[in-house]
Amino acid sequence: xxxxxxxEINKLKEDLKEKGYKLTPQRRAIVDTIISNEGxxxxxxxxxxxVKKDCPEIGLATVYxxxxxxxxxxxxxxxxxxxxxxxxxxxxxxxxxxHHHLICTKCGKVIEVEGDLLESLESDIENxxxxxxxxxxxxxxxxxxxxxx
Numbered sequence: 426x427x428x429x430x431x432x433e434i435n436k437l438k439e440d441l442k443e444k445g446y447k448l449t450p451q452r453r454a455i456v457d458t459i460i461s462n463e464g465x466x467x468x469x470x471x472x473x474x475x476v477k478k479d480c481p482e483i484g485l486a487t488v489y490x491x492x493x494x495x496x497x498x499x500x501x502x503x504x505x506x507x508x509x510x511x512x513x514x515x516x517x518x519x520x521x522x523x524h525h526h527l528i529c530t531k532c533g534k535v536i537e538v539e540g541d542l543l544e545s546l547e548s549d550i551e552n553x554x555x556x557x558x559x560x561x562x563x564x565x566x567x568x569x570x571x572x573x574x
Contacts, residue, residue: 452495455491456495469513473485492513506564508533526565528566530567
């Protein structure tokens with residue numbers, strides 16, 4: 426289970442403080458849950474179920490408010506996998522864009538694609554349309570290897 430290192434905790438505390446918030450034990454537990462489940466793309470309810478194990482007193486409303494706050498701070502981002510649920514994942518500082526996802530339409534498995542596949546396309550679009558791209562999100566829908574067998 427990966428935890429935030431002290432540098433990341435300090436940055437998170439600073440980000441929260443700048444916006445007038447504190448890194449409460451509940452917020453810390455929510456961030457730790459998202460980190461320890463990285464790649465799982467949890468819903469708010471799934472995050473709540475996990476956090477409740479360590480913080481039984483926490484309420485669902487607190488988790489919702491914290492998720493909104495963490496998204497506003499750019500610590501996490503919402504991911505829509507076309508399954509009717511909002512899911513969340515960490516934003517990594519070294520990523521200039523969100524990573525791409527492969528979504529199996531049979532079993533619902535999500536595979537993260539490493540690397541940015543669209544750098545040259547993005548450059549072409551920026552030059553042709555004089556449009557400064559800040560981010561993009563790409564999802565490929567299909568059948569995973571296991572479901573193909």
